[in-house]
Amino acid sequence: MSQRSDLQRRRAAVESVWSRLVPQLKTTGAATRGAGALRHELAESWVRSLHSVDPGRDSAPVTDGGAVHHRWTDSPLRRPVDDLADQLHSIADDAGFVTAVTDESGTILWTCGGRTMRRRAEQVNFAPGGRWDEQAMGTNALSLALRTGHPASVFSAEHLVAALHGWVCYCAPVHGPDGSVLGVLDMSTTWDRSNPLAMSTVRSLVSAIEVRLRTEQPPHRARDAADEVRLSCLGAGRAVRGDRPLGLRPRQVEILTLLALEPDGFSPGRLREALYGGRPVSASTFKAEISHLRRALGGGIATRRYALTVALSCDAVEVLRALRHGDAETALRLYRGPLLPHSVAPGIEEWRTQLEVAVREAVLASSHPEHALRYGEHAPYDTEVHEHALRLLVRGDARRGIAAGRLSRALRD
Missing domain, CATH: 1.10.10.10 (Winged helix-like DNA-binding domain superfamily/Winged helix DNA-binding domain)
Structure with a gap:
């Protein structure tokens, strides 16, 4: 009870500082009073952050999901984190934390934690793709650790963004064998679970990751094509x-x-x-x-x-990546039909529908008749697609016969 009372008093104190100081900084760009109650590195970060971040924003900006998947696949941190995945999951689940790993830019590449905490974290985009650098999300433990190269913790209203005042975050940078910062490891939870032992846990996990980085093969060595699995689905x-x-x-x-x-x-x-x-x-x-x-x-x-x-x-991942980049040509070239068409697994059926809708919408939005013709091979009963192909094909184009034949069959059946 005493510990919770101490945390409540601490939270009330930093909320009071935030309420006084942030309006000053927004108006004048400098604190005229009250800054002494805030740690120096936090006050400096607030000043920098207010140039690009609205304290009232509700969540972090998000990077394209396909790009994040590619970054994580190629990240030198992936293998060490995978090696420690069981330990990371166990700590996060047992202690009620969400654990995240970012790249050197502050973009989250990987997270773990219990369902409830992950759902809360996702509401502010503390999830893969979320950008947590200072310019994107203001003062937080991840942005401080990236900027300083040292461990950092941020409690409640020490965060610039008000939507994060219910959180406490513990973070440490991960250094590569050459000393460069490759990203950070962060453990976050609600303010009432604040515990000074969390920082020592973060430091210990980062040390374990750095040991693996030093002992494994060079991270940028070209992959042996014979080792890569190719899945066609x-x-x-x-x-x-x-x-x-x-x-x-x-x-x-x-x-x-x-x-x-x-x-x-x-x-x-x-x-x-x-x-x-x-x-x-x-x-x-x-x-x-x-x-x-x-x-x-x-x-x-x-x-x-x-x-x-x-x-x-x-191939399915590559189709989705192409669509996210607006590359209908590549998506249609790779799309060879429905996802595992004979599968009745609920998860596969959901992804099958998502892919079909995404590809079909790209076709109907395209002004290239070959896209509709190509997709029409896999959708013989889709009258709207065949009609779209006919509208795009000029008179005299021999391919109109293909589209017309498909449309006739679809209407007949």
Whole structure:
């Protein structure tokens, strides 16, 4: 009780400073009174931050999801974090924290934590893709650690943005073998769970990551193409490593597809639901499928939270990335049909619908008739697509016959 009372008094004190000081800084660009109650590095950060950040904003800006997936796949931090994933998940779950890893720009690449805390964190975009550098999100532990190269903690209203006043954050930078800052590790929770021991935990985890960075192979060494898994799941399902088929059963291809499409991974319960829905399937059957896939990948799947730890390329992921960049030409070239068309797994069906809608909308928005013609090969009963192709094809274009024939069949059936 005494500790909570102390935290309440501390929170009230910093809220009072925030209420007095932020309006001064917004008006004059400098504090005329009350700044002495705030740590010097925080006051300086508030001054810098107010040039680009509205204290009333409700969440962090977000970077394109496809770009974030690519950054995390290529990040030198990914393998060390994957090695420590079980420990990171355990600490976050047991202590009620959300743990995040960023790149050197302050963009979050990976998070873990319990469902409730992650949901709260996602409301302010403390999730993969969220930008937490000082220019984007003002004073916070991540931005301070990146700027100073030293561990930082920020409690309640020490955050410039009011939406973060319910949080406390503990953060430390991760240095590469050459001394450069590669990103930061942050542990965040609600202000009433503030605990000075959290910083020592963060420091210990960062030290473990840095040890792995020093002992593993150079992070920028070119990947051996023979080690990369290639997953084709549009129109059919097939996985190969180099030129060798992996020989996966349909259920294992479904699992691999879901893990490719959701690089942050699944809790065991959520993955099981995505595969089986409400069907009564034993835990041993589910675990056997995971184990077989893990063996086929030579490991490649984290244990506590199922996520890929092996280099993998996937046609469905590449289609989504192209669409996010407005590249309909590449998306249509790669799209060879519905996602695992014979699968009835609920998670696959959801992604199948999302992909079909996204590709179809790109086709209907395109002024290139070849896009509608190409998509029409995979959508024989889609009259709107065939009509769109006919509208775009000029008279005398021999391809009008193809579009007209498809439309006639669709209307007849």
